[in-house]
Amino acid sequence: MDAISISGACKSFGPKRAVKDLDLAVPAGTLFGLVGPNGAGKTTTLSMLCGILQPDSGTFTVNCHDMWLDPVAAKANLGVLPDGLRLFDRLTGQEFISYTAQLRGMDVNLAEERSQELLTVLGLADSADTLICDYSAGMTKKVAFASALVHGPTVVVLDEPFESVDPVSGETIREILRGFVRSGGTVVLSSHVMELVEALCDHVAVLADGELLISGQTDEVRAGTSLQERFVDLVGADRKLGELSWL
Numbered sequence: 610m611d612a613i614s615i616s617g618a619c620k621s622f623g624p625k626r627a628v629k630d631l632d633l634a635v636p637a638g639t640l641f642g643l644v645g646p647n648g649a650g651k652t653t654t655l656s657m658l659c660g661i662l663q664p665d666s667g668t669f670t671v672n673c674h675d676m677w678l679d680p681v682a683a684k685a686n687l688g689v690l691p692d693g694l695r696l697f698d699r700l701t702g703q704e705f706i707s708y709t710a711q712l713r714g715m716d717v718n719l720a721e722e723r724s725q726e727l728l729t730v731l732g733l734a735d736s737a738d739t740l741i742c743d744y745s746a747g748m749t750k751k752v753a754f755a756s757a758l759v760h761g762p763t764v765v766v767l768d769e770p771f772e773s774v775d776p777v778s779g780e781t782i783r784e785i786l787r788g789f790v791r792s793g794g795t796v797v798l799s800s801h802v803m804e805l806v807e808a809l810c811d812h813v814a815v816l817a818d819g820e821l822l823i824s825g826q827t828d829e830v831r832a833g834t835s836l837q838e839r840f841v842d843l844v845g846a847d848r849k850l851g852e853l854s855w856l
């Protein structure tokens with residue numbers, strides 16, 4: 610069964626066709642990496658999937674619920690770490706995670722308990738009572754990550770979850786995600802770090818210029834080489850362009 614299914618997705622911004630008739634299926638219980646060059650359409654695709662950005666056309670389902678026809682059902686078991694979305698930064702980390710949990714209908718005591726647990730696991734216990742506006746970029750990312758998990762979703766969509774995050778916290782996040790998938794959850798994440806995606810994700814899709822170039826098990830996509838090499842081959846980078854004669 611597919612936890613996520615995208616079919617015929619299109620989105621343009623004026624003349625720019627950011628996503629072009631994209632089909633993508635994410636099997637349940639997988640750790641799925643979405644990679645692509647800058648401007649490939651990753652954030653646009655994930656934003657449409659999560660109900661943040663209105664698509665021009667296409668269907669987006671989460672756990673068989675249509676995100677745009679039945680958003681309440683589709684979002685019920687979904688956790689989202691969006692890229693660049695503002696948090697309520699006049700709340701402390703503890704308040705924000707707890708508030709998010711309560712918006713999800715959780716009991717206040719459980720919300721407080723889980724937010725403290727998440728802050729501790731993510732190394733933010735000492736900053737639990739600091740306002741988010743005073744957090745560093747990595748701390749803010751970790752609080753947003755915690756708020757994506759606090760209600761115990763079955764599917765999580767994470768746009769660049771490792772960006773700005775220190776190596777120790779990065780390993781903690783990877784451990785959390787591996788454990789989540791072992792217990793039956795599904796993860797979709799975008800990243801520019803090929804080594805990380807190759808080591809962490811069992812499935813990967815490569816997007817370029819709004820189109821899906823390849824999708825499948827990581828070993829199939831790698832095709833006997835490294836994901837980095839395969840990615841560069843697929844997106845057709847001209848290595849000579851990296852040479853600056855005057856430098």
Ligand SMILES: Nc1ncnc2c1ncn2[C@@H]1O[C@H](COP(=O)(O)OP(=O)(O)OP(=O)(O)O)[C@@H](O)[C@H]1O
Nearest residue numbers: 622625626627645646647648649650651652653654
């Ligand atoms: N709100 C917007 N208005 C106009 N153009 C946009 C908007 N959002 C995205 N785009 C354009 O759509 C294309 C896809 O952008 P998107 O952010 O989805 O790419 P991405 O793969 O997430 O890139 P990156 O890896 O750099 O984060 C880009 O050409 C971008 O300039």
